[in-house]
Amino acid sequence: MGNPRKILPLLMICILLIAALPIEVTAIEGFTDLTIYEGYPQSDTLRNNLLFRDIQGHWARDVIQEIGALSVMRGKNTRQFSPEGTLTHLEALTTLVRAVGLEGEAQQLAENQMPQQVREIVITSVVEDWGRGHLQAAIQNNIITAAEVQEITNLTPEELEALEQQVENRLQPYQDSELTPQEMANLQNQIRNQIEFSRWNQPIERQQVARWIARALELEGVYGENMTQIYGFNDWRQIDTDKIPFVEKLLQEGYMSGISSRAFSPKGNLTRGQMAQLMYNIQGELLEERGITTDIGRILNIETTQGQGGATKIFTVRNQDNSTNHIAVKPTTTDFLVRKQGALELSEILRIGDTIEYYRNQQDQVFYATIEVMEERTVEGFIDFIDPETMQLIVTDFNNNRHTIRAQPKAEVRMNDKQAAFKDLLYGQEVKIFLRGETVTSIDGYLEEDPYRHGYIPPGSRTKVGDTLFIDADTIEIRVGDNREKYRITSSTNILRKNTRANLFEVKEGDRVLLSFDDIYSADIATIQVEDHERHIDSLYRGRIELVNQRSREIILHSVSQYTNGRWTRHPDQKVKLRAENNQLYEGASNIDLGDLGKAINAEVYVAVENSYGVPRVAKLLVKEGSTVVYDNNISSLEFGNSRMVVDNNSFNFHPGTIVVKDNRLVDILNLQEKQSVHVIADLARASRNAALISIEDGGGLLDDRIDSTRLVVYQGSLEDIHDYGVTIGRLAYQLDFLQLENNQWKEVGRRQDFTLTEDSLIYDSELEKEITSSGFMDTRFIDVKDVEDEALRRRIENDFYIGKTAYFLVKETSIGSDIHREVLALNLAPKVILNRGTVNTDHSTIGQVKKVDLEQEQLLLSNVRHWNALSGNWQNTYTEEVLELDKAVITINDRPINNSEFYLIRENAKVYVIKNRTTSQNDEAYVVIVEQ
């Protein structure tokens, strides 16, 4: 083992053999999708072989290390490179053959042409054999021509003689052995060849190297006027004619240079160090040929995992093209060389954040890396030119310098810090371009932002849909799924129903609303839209489950009763089919699904039904548990904490399944209030009453204070005076003040009051059944009927004279601060029969729901009719329907008076409040009809 020259090649064989084996699977394979590159076996040995002592401080140290690591040139031995040694023909050839990746082939050739060994006598060394192989490979690959071989090996007669003499001398020791003549001749031949071959160890001329390199790189020569470099050298004429074009080419490419600025020295020799530099210059061209790939990337992460066969160190590398891969090394077996600032180390010196250029072979083994110390810089300026096709940019910076930059397809582009694409960049835009070396890593584009448009959305485009829980003049609380959300109503909030403007009080608890907002943060509502009657509770059913169809989401009930006019009446159909699409099905307090309901066949249920698009649909369903008790009274006590309320001195429990209905809308339990008049249907189970269905019947609330600080008030009095757009109400009779309807009771009010009259006010003379225009009405104030002397004329105009007549005043009161503004919506002139000095009032109130409008007869058919019982102070259920004659009545719909040709505007299911006067024992006449729909 004493001869280091022998060890190295043997080692190489070992390495090659190992390299040829299938790649060992690293521990991390299968756990990552990233490509994994392996390290290179025996890298530490390789490194030891490259730690030359004689290159320390040598100018070519770095290139020798690199060329060595890439196995293009090797040392004289493991400790010596002899950088100043003169390059021989054989060394030059061997280097080039290796550089083009033919070393293996050369070695095989050497093996094939190895002369048969004579007995045990070793003549030629491995190095010599391989040298021959390399020569052969160089010939085969046209690096060297046969003519050149001839020239180098050509011997003068004297040299030939000297050679023969040498052969004789070498053969001498074997003369006495028992070799056959044939063996002897063979031996002689071998010795001759060896001596002949030693001619290749003579120094080589620079121009010859140049020629061979040109061939190895397959470069074309440069001729004629394209020759520029060569003439700069004084000694150019010394170059062989056939080599001039190639020397020129190498000079032009910058691979080679003269020995000084004026001399090329074509016939001079090269040092090994110079050869290393030369190879370093050209190696970039040859890597591909050798199957070596290089990548530049940044180390993102270094991890060490323990696995079979020891620790594995995994480097995660983000490459310049934005791809990411791992390099896995096992420091004991596979690793790779790393060159860092003139030192050759192993991968252990790599740190996170290092940018490396790494080389890998065809087996995807990384065997060598250099730490790239790349300059990171930025270019800031404005885009002068942009071509999305070629991804080219010309940027003028703030110092007016132009930079031409080509971006990689994967370079990250951001626009005001948001992800964008290269095509999004705009001409004239300010950009900041980040470069590492010449590679664009990312581009930041800036567009001026208008702080006033931060977070801008088109007005009204942010919406929220929910069920109204509470609403007052300036807030609305809605239920969205399981959440309660509160928003602000401002003076600029629009309220729309069916795309027409509506009053705030028309938004009822239980209504589904769509709120829209003008910006993304504000709680101020721009528009409240109210979902129409498709969601109103059409009827309340009690029935037994017959069938549940989960697939079409339908249930079929039998023995159905319907809650109408305050009573449960038999439904005309034997079976009622209902859609059940939402999940509002309850059994007690718990939410159940259709599947559960399917197991409760024949159970009795309460259902609130909405009529959605002509199809009856379950709004809420509760399975009945226990026997039924019904109460009709006010809530005297209410405790949400205990889910308990008291009606008619009976305590009721309520729960999430309790169906609460108000104003035809399904409302929340939280909408219950003390003193509310309710109809409660409860299940009596285990001695407790569980409210199943609560219908809040507070007289419709048509005359209640409204959330927008308005209310409707009805007065009865005489027309004391008429002004310009105004009337004064005065006492009905001597010692009888005018009356105001308060809490459904007529009360005397002392002070005279002025009301505003407008063109929109409806003035109706119910005695004559005649409508009077506001202006006509006001004009009468200038005439005093008593002034008319002609009796006939006086009689004729008496009817058109109003001062002093009695009337019903329907007034809308609006509170503005402490002031109250009163506006007459409708005025119904009707004679007042004063009975018993006003102590008996024949006026009474009725509420109900419109069932049908009869335009021909001018009648309304009301259902759910309730009369006000002035004695008990309660609404009394009549359990019947009632026909209402409209010929004497003034009607307002949602505060808008209608005349008698507009009755068709009254919709079914509208709520009405009627003030009637009993003229005879049989007949009631309606004088004021307030409709809300």
Add this chain to the structure above:
Amino acid sequence: MKTKIIIISILLLLFTTQAMALDIPGYEGGIKNERLYREVIFITGEPILLEGTLDLRRQERGDRITERYTYRLSNPNKEAELTRTVNIDINVTENRSQTTHVATLSNYRETIKVGETTYATNKDNHQWSKSNIYQNKPGVTYFAGNWDGRKLYTINGNEGEVAVETQGTTVGYEQYWGTTETQTITHYIHYQGNETEEGDGNQNWQGTAEVSVVHNYTKDYHYESNVPSQISFSGGYLLTEKEENVLKYSYNLPRNVGTQSTSLDTNPQNTRLTIPAMRDISGHWAEKDILFLASKEALYPDSSYFGPTLPMNRGDFARAISVLMGISKQEEPNVRTRTRTIQADEKEDLFIDVSSQNQNKKFIEAVYEKGIMQGVSKDEFHPSQSLTRAQAVTVLIRTLGFEGMAPIQQYSTGFRDDNQIPLWAKDAVYVAREIGLVAGTPDGYFQPQKNLTKAEAATMLMNFVNYLQQDLRYDYRERILNY
């Protein structure tokens, strides 16, 4: 035999371009199911609901579509009868991811008989033009269109004329879980009767009416459990497809205002879904969601183990989205012809880390092609990498094509960890919150960088499906019809 095959394949080629089979029963404001067609007319001064049949023939040839509608309707109570034939030519223009339809009337004939009166019109007395635009987003196609028409009917030949001016708007979407088209049609009717011999004065009136028609198709799912307990599976999911058509009309005619609605459903179409094998999710809070998604094969149904608390990976998420949205890889053209070559199979992998062995390969490539999910680099997808909440939400919003709904410039999404949300995900997170797809934690955090577990992913995907089934429909139907 050979020619037969060729003819069939030609026919197949002709009709493969047809989009989702949404039966739009014309532009007259009617609804239909398998059997019936319903429409309302106002020409007499009162709304008359007619019922009958509609025969629709539709042919597509390249960029031309012809539609032929034949209506035969009646209302015996009102002694009304209507016959109408409409031929419409539609010109289709494709423009990147958008399609424009321009429709013209090529033939028109309509006769309405109410009692003794006959109203008639034809092509010469009917001017009409319509155009639609379709925008194709990865998972949903949205469209909107408008039309205007003027019809002049003669009354009993010479007793007068009724002019009907119609303005129509349509808006809708098409996607795997549901399709909705809402047409809103306003009519202005001007009735001019000539003076008759009886001398009852010339009738003359004007009226307006608004008709809204919604065609909705929804895929729904139900769990059907088995009664016997000694059976290899205790139950499974059933997918039902159903059409729900709604007609709502409000009118303001002489002494006659009102709003009515009616609807027509189709019989559900059923498909039983796979029975998943997983057993480790029983009793898990996301059991139902996981079971359904696995039944739909949006998650792997074949393994006994699911691992609900394990992280969801990109490949499986791509699969789920692809299956749930019915997105498949663009097939090579002419696949249906018999000269199918093996060349297609030799195509290089789109991603080097998604090999042909990867069961999610076709799904990954499909969502990549649609632009729903991107690779982590030019040629890597990292199918086994886990997915953060921010990434998942971005994928969902991209599928819907809603990125543009977010505010511009700088804003806050309103989550308490808003500053943790990567800028690329911010728009998606904002939109997802607005449309109710994500709510964040009860204390207001979004946790954008948290990796999704498989159970969380299942819940998020089911929310997404429910959104596509119902919430989206609400915005297109109830919002237009009921507000």
